[in-house]
Structure formats: structure tokens, C-alpha cells
Amino acid sequence: MTDIPAGSLPVDKSQSAPSTKVRGYWGSVWNRLRYDYTTLFCMALIAAIVLAAIFAPWLSPMDPEKSSMANRLRPIGHAKFGLGTDEQGRDMISRLLWGGRVSLLMGIVPVCFATLIGGAFGIIAGYYGGKVNMVIMRTMDVFFAFPSVLLAVAIAGSLGGGIGNQMITLTVVLIPPLCRVAETATAQVRSLDFVDAARASGASTYSIITSHVLINVLSPVLVYSSTLVSISIILASGLSFLGLGVSPPTADWGLMLSTLRQSIYVQPLVAALPGVCILITSIAFNLVSDGLRQAMDVKA
């Protein structure tokens, strides 16, 4: 399982800010992105996966939770069940579509929460420096003393299973690396001349943060968050695999992988399917975040 890379983003804004161009920042990002076909393809793929998850109730041919003992473990390419059935005779297409809803939710929602919380702490720590910085960042250091999988298992193992607990767990795990990235970026922006100029001209701390710091911290933080989506999906499916996620008969891809594990001798290909879904989704998110990193000119 991939682990969260130690968050340090030396961002050299002085070289990259195309402030004199007619095109705005986002315009130039898009201009670089539109010739990056790999990233565009992966974006389209993610859009398709998200749409499939949203419209799962209409797209799935059968009830994902309706089991049938007569139709257990049908192979891929079956006339009635296109991708076969699982160990309780439930249609795999429907289950993969419905499972994707939970898995995607677990990839995106914790990252959003962690970006807000970790980003806020990071900006505060980076902007105020001194004691505030020390308290926040040393606390984060303690969380860095845990490998992320271990921290997730520890928190989820104590809290117990369930979607809500899983979301809390993943958010807590993702906050420290995001906080560190935001702190580094803020500390760099803060030392630049234009922040001093704004302060000298009487701008309040609040308006300096919202109108000067935030905009410069945003792109490294966003790029970093996008790398965390695939990590979050994999962590979530890992927790579900251990039985610390959604409770049956609802399933996400991790839990499906876990319950189908007993059937690898009968239907190995069907048993591997949920993992293929996780893999494709996570590769797509990883490649998109690589593309964004290049387009936004953030060094990592």
C-alpha cells in the first residue's frame, strides 16, 4: 500500500508567477493541461467513474443485495450476469456500481475535510510562526510517528466499524500531511515582500491571509490533496477489507474483495474484480494529480 509521502513542497513562486501575462493563472494552467492527453484521458475516466457511481440506482441491472443460492459464483461472461455473481449469488455489475459509491465517497470526502482542517491549521501555523507554530507542528509530528496505515487501523480499530467512523479515521490520518504542506507554503509566502507591503499599507491579518496568502497556498495544497484521494481510497478499502468499514450487506470494493477471498479457488477472476476497480480508480487519480502538478508548476 502506498503511504503518504512526507509533505514538503518547496514552491518557488518568484519564478513561476506569470503576473504580467494577459492570461490569468488558471488560464495558463488550462493551456498547459489541454495538450496533456494522459491527464485529460484520466480526468474523463474519473468523470465516468463518478457518473457511474452517482447513477448506480439506474444503471445497475439488478438489486445489488438480492442473493440467490442457485446462482452462486457464476463466471464472467455469463448470459444473465455479465460479470458473474459473488459467493451469495449477487450480480457483480450491480455490486461494483453500488460499491463504487462508497469507495469514491471514502476517497473524496475525507480528503475535503482534511484539506479544510489541515489547511487551516497549516496556514495559521505558517503565518503566525513562533509558539503557535510550535504547538501545532509538534502535535502533527507525533502523528507522523505513525505509518499512515497503522494510524488508520489504530483509530478505526478502537472506534469500531461503520461509514461514519471510517470517515473520521481517514480525516484524522490525512490532516497532518496536509497541514505540513500548507505550513511550508504559507511560511514561504509570508516572507515575500508583497506581504510586508500589504501589512505596511495597513491591511488586517484577516485580509492578508484571505487575499494574499490563500491564493498562493492554494495550488500546492490542492495538488497535494489530489494525490491523497487515491491514498484515501486505498486506505478505506483496506479498512473495509479488515472489516472496519461499511457493514454487510452494503459493500464497498474493499469489503467485496474480502468476502470474495474465500472463492478464489472457484472463480479467481470474479474474486479479483473489485481490486481491478480500486486499481483503475487509484491510477487515474494518481495520474491526474501528476498532471495537475506539472500544469500548476508545483514542485514536489
Add this chain to the structure above:
Amino acid sequence: MWMYALRRLVLTIPILLGVTIICFALVQIAPGDPITSLVRPDTPPEQIAALRAYYGLDQPVVFQYLMWLWRVLGGNFGTSIANNAPVASEVMRAFANTIVIALISVLFAFVVSLVLGTIAAIRQGGIVDRLVTALAVFGISVPTFWLAVVLVIIFAVNLNWLPATGMGASGSDSFNYFVWDDFKFAIMPIVALALPPLAIMTRITRASLSEILNQDFIQTLRAKGLGGFQIITHAIRNIMPAAIAMLGLQLGYLIGGSVLVETVFTWPGTGALLNKAILTRDIPLLQGTILVLAGAFVLINLVVDLAQSLVDPRIKRS
């Protein structure tokens, strides 16, 4: 050198204390009252209060923490709820099984990633480079437990080359890594564990080596008439401190992250122990295992930093 080592050592203490606080907090966030889950539901309240006092649960949380910390420092990690065995001995036995395969797989990943990363950095844009990049993306994106299941499907179910699960034909007590019939059981766990660190380290090696190869001193070496191999040895010497750092970091991640892979292969390490603790809601066992693993991670990072400062004299000055 010694000043740096001393400072680094002192800085580790608050981190370790923080780790113990988090591990202690795990019990606090666990839902349910530990006493009511121990006794019958019709126990009179006075008896519950007496039990509470006996376990020190009527004391303030800070006091409870200090009591717990004192016991932990004395090597007492509490007793497992499931079988009443002391947690410490159970964790230590499992930890030995985990650290050996983690070490083997991280060293395997390290050697392979150095070779692949170097070839990719020399032949940038070539076919090897592209394959290496693809492998890196795959290794970073793949869920290891799925990879483990796929390995079982291929090598145990279809080809019947390797045993699917377990540790040794005759149990884990007589397991010997130097006997092929035993080592067969360790191959798939090692490979499944090795792929993500392999991918990450290959990526880092390729990136840092290609940066070094663009520096002026490489030009100078070339101008002096050094051959390609000698230049590469110079460049690799320069990435060694970074390489050692990533080696240690990945070893730590493997020790902590092996829970899923060990579950698939029923390898009797700390991962399997964690899985057992989760299934039986055995919080003391969970707490003790996490504490040992996180402590090991902190110590590995310490050793790595010290080793790095030995290899790279530039670090001491900063």
C-alpha cells in the same frame, strides 16, 4: 557528530511521549465502558464502583495515563481480553516474524529500485524508462492486499508453485528462513510487501539521479575522461544519503503497513495480531501492538537520521 546525535536523541523523547499519549487515547475513544463489558448486566452498582476503583478508572484521566505509562515503561502492556495472556510477550513474538520479512522485502526493493532507477535515469525517455515509470505508477496505486490475493491466485491456485498461506510446513515455531521448504511460504508475502516501496524508491532514485547527472561536476568528470560506469558510481555516491533515508522510511512503513498483507497470507506477525485484535475487539492487544510498532517506527527513523549524518557530512552542520 556527537552533538548532533545527542540533540537528535533528545528530540526523540517528546515524540515517543506523544506516541504513548495517542496509544493511551485509543482506549478512551473506544465506545463502551470497559467495566460494564467485563461484568454481568445485573451486577449491583456498588460492585461496579468497587471494580472501577480497583482498576483506577475513578481517577482523573491524566493520573490514569501516568499509571499506565509507568506500567508500560516496566514492560507491562496489560493482558489480552481474549486469552488473558500478557500482551507484551505476544506482541514481541509476532514482531519478530514481521520484522524479518519486512527487512528482506525492503532490501530486495532497495536493490531492484537502485538498478531500475539508475537505468531509467541514464536512458531517459527510452523503453526501460517508460516501463519503469509505468511500474512506479502501478506500484503506487495498487492496493497491496489485492496484489496479495492476485499472487495467491496465480502462484498458488493456478501454477501451484508456492503455498497459499501460513508460515512453514510445520508451523511458525520451527520456521527456518534458510530451508527452502520453509522459505517458500515467505516468498509471496515478501513480494507483495516489496512492490509499493520498490515503486516509490525507483521513482526517487530516477529523479534524484537525473538531477545529479545534470550538475556541473559530472561535466567536469566527463571532461577528465572518465568512463560512463565511473561517472555513475560518482553520481550514485551522491544520492546515497537520500537513498538510505528512503530505505529506513519504507522499512518503517512496511512494519506498520503489513497488516493487510499478513492477513491475506495468515502470516503470524503483528499484522495478523492486529487483525485478531480488531475481530475480537481486544483493545489492550490492539493498543500494545500499535505502541510497539509506532515505537519501532520512531526508533528506525532515529537510526536512519544518525546513519545519514555519518554518510553525509553536510547534514551535521545544518
